Amino acid sequence: NAGVTQTPKFQVLKTGQSMTLQCAQDMNHEYMSWYRQDPGMGLRLIHYSVGAGITDQGEVPNGYNVSRSTTEDFPLRLLSAAPSQTSVYFCASSLNGEFQPQHFGDGTRLSIL
Amino acid sequence: GQNIDQPTEMTATEGAIVQINCTYQTSGFNGLFWYQQHAGEAPTFLSYNVLDGLEEKGRFSSFLSRSKGYSYLLLKELQMKDSASYLCVVMDSNYQLIWGAGTKLIIKP
Numbered sequence: 001n002a003g004v005t006q007t008p009k010f011q012v013l014k015t016g017q018s019m020t021l022q023c024a025q026d027m028n029h030e031y032m033s034w035y036r037q038d039p040g041m042g043l044r045l046i047h048y049s050v051g052a053g054i055t056d057q058g059e060v061p062n063g064y065n066v067s068r069s070t071t072e073d074f075p076l077r078l079l080s081a082a083p084s085q086t087s088v089y090f091c092a093s094s095l096n097g098e099f100q101p102q103h104f105g106d107g108t109r110l111s112i113l
Numbered sequence: 114g115q116n117i118d119q120p121t122e123m124t125a126t127e128g129a130i131v132q133i134n135c136t137y138q139t140s141g142f143n144g145l146f147w148y149q150q151h152a153g154e155a156p157t158f159l160s161y162n163v164l165d166g167l168e169e170k171g172r173f174s175s176f177l178s179r180s181k182g183y184s185y186l187l188l189k190e191l192q193m194k195d196s197a198s199y200l201c202v203v204m205d206s207n208y209q210l211i212w213g214a215g216t217k218l219i220i221k222p
Binding site: 035098103 | 143144146148154156157158200204208210212214
């Protein structure tokens, strides 16, 4: 009963490096999204997808790319890491959109030096 | 702008009752969620309100007043495991989720 699986759980990068955060769900959910969570702030939406082949920008998309080639997978790519991207990243999925409760992965704690 | 206000931190005693308030100013309204988030973990869904009134689910209840832009989460018979942050989330008219910063609830024995 995996739910939403995120890897890695922790990562340290140097400024300018690129990397991909992986997210997979096994619940056949159409809607998937990426958030970042910073101290003292609410979760902020980075990118989201309403189904395979469809992605759209959220509130804070700059510096990040996503793709959705399958229903199960929704990777988040950091193109050129910056210290401002130090955060906790959560992937979430729901059956068919915002009205449904979001199921979250365990998060990726990312530090950019 | 869109805004959600909830207290930063609250303290309560094991076995007692606590009410966590949330006020919101958003572009339209399509529902309000409450999530629980234990330290270092992911948020988990607690409740969803779209109509005015009280929704009860075990020890947790959630209330909504759309005319006042107000909701509260009521936790009864507090247990130590209820120590967590509670996140108020509003869906606006564009079906975007607006997340509050959360209320950290500390339970003391």
